[in-house]
Amino acid sequence: MKSFIGVGTGNAKNAVQEATRGLDSPEAIIFIAPFDIMGEVAALLKEQYPQTPSIGTIGTKLVNGQVSDKNVSVLGLFSDAKIRCGVIEHISECPVTSIREVEKKIAEVSAGREDTVCIEYCTGEEEKLVTTFTSCLEKKGIQLAGGTVFGVPEGEEPVVAYNGKLYKNACVYAIIKNTTGRVKVYKENIYKKQPSNIHHFATKVDTSRKALIELDGKPAAEVYSRELEIPKEKIVDNVLKNPMGRAVGEEVFISSMMSMEPNGALVNYKRINKNDCIYFLALGDYQEIERETREQIKGDMRQVSLVLSIDCIYRYLLYDGEGYFTTYAKDMASLGNHMGVVGGGEQYNNQHVNQTMVCAVFE
Template identity: 40%
Template sequence: MRDYIGIGLSDDIKESVEQATDGLMHPKVIFVFAEYSKFEEAICLMQEKYPNTPIVGTTGYCFANKNIIRNNIVIWAINEGIDVEVGVLENISKFPIKDIKSLEENIGKINAGNDNTVCIEFCTGAEEKIVSTINSAISKKNIPLIGGTSQGANDKGIKCVSLNGKVYLDTCVYALIKNLNGKIKTYSENIYKEKSGNFIATKVDVQNRRILELNGKKAGQVYCETLGITKNQINDCVLTNPLARVIGKEDFVIAIKLVDDEDSLNCYKRVNQNDVLNILELQNYKKAIQNTLDRIKADFANISFIFSIDCIYRFLLFESMNFTKEYCNIMGSIGQHIGIVGEGEQYINQHVNQTMICVVFE
């Protein structure tokens, strides 16, 4: 396989697109990552330049060639060694399953084999619905899912993604990619460990992702008592002490958005009635990251490239520790790496927060 990473650094969007695509010829698929205010124009320019190539886009920060890109345009393309099918699920907040037939048709076209295909998606929200809808189709062929919620929005909080020159709201765009020359494998990374015993979510507002009570007590109160903090200190702890949904031996991280006037915890991941939850604490994050890279190196003798999705909360945590640049270098140390920063991660059959997920191509 052969991929291409281009970075446009000019403030002029047209010039930035030209910089980012200098030398890019005959790509099989293109991904466009850009800051929100530059996104729509960049997408239109890319469609004009590559009208016959599938082009998938989302907004947010990037890691590219060991660089941190915050306000510019990044192009990632795969030039050879793949089959690809792309599509959209629209109206995802209400009825994403209406587009399931086209997804199933694309799955049939891609003809996935064992461990050689992945579904990469970008969405504007409704993550739990997206995960269940896509998995209802791709799980039949054992295709793993890796995806991210677009990072950034307009002044009304509206997010967007794109496919083939069209910008969509309330939508998920996806690419099914089959490696013709080797395997594909996905990984997830949790840099936290359990701090508390288990709690039961005894009262929740599922629709609004609010946890009202844990073990019959106000959720905010339980969180404060466990960490030995006051309510006013909760915002100082959300990066280091998220929650987790416990399923078997796995922890699926839940980011805390805020504590409201009712002492409820407002979150970025849905919590259901009677879910088992835990409060986490930061572990040795450098060791956790190295463990992930060691797993990848053990699984792959030859890495073509790595695509990762990091949570914005992880990014902000690393920024607060002056670790972001070092992290970028570490991720690029075992092979060509391109990554984006999202506001939520979709992995296999779960929507999670404060997690890094990645796919490795042989």
């Protein structure tokens, strides 16, 4: 599948001119821009390509081995892909009302089970969105890879872009069918269960606040502190080493701690439901795990034409602190044409996750 990735710097006008130099007649555009020029970039792209649908998000970018939080990155897709873009507004209220529109766009691309993916970027309300998309995508065998906006200045509201306009409290998406080969979504978890394999059950939660109040009938912070021998006041600071994981069958989906309340409740970025099976995870050999992921992708795909990825901000902080993030970005680019973004949360098929990398890989 043919793709174009361009990067531009400077003010919005200069950045768009530079990033789109050589981009002719795209079928769709996906872009990433800094928050302060996001609106201008969206409008300029719509002016330059008035017949081309576009979606955009903000955040730190990984583009073919380079990392930046200041430039503008533009991905152009062409006629060997069938694409429909859309926006779901008012996601904090009832995104399920958009199901019919999503299903219509799926039908328009004649989606297949191994050649179609949904890429989405949202401002929040991830669990509601995943439920909405799952009801549309699963029956067609369409995979999902998405990310939550991150990088919004304090006091500002997160935004995403669709067809030249900015939207708050929204999700933008692209249904992409690859007509030249397959597409597959991957989830990479660099955290593992502890050797002890101890598990707990969520016995009291407040899903509206994503608060885990009790595990096994005891304050969640108390259980975490005792098992890992971490003082309660350092639990949140320990999130890069020992996040929590929600078990679903044989898979574990990470839920990152955000804060601790006086009663010992742990407020998280991913919702934990009552009776969920919870593990306290340990950081694995992330460089080896990264290598294994790349080898799996190479083994699955005859030839990689494009990789679209979303990395959690906590992975960025961990890797950046270890001086590894630039190496990681270059390793991802070794797979093929690559554009990624650092987000505040990740969506993978029917799950919202934290501290994870998800990516869509096109043949």
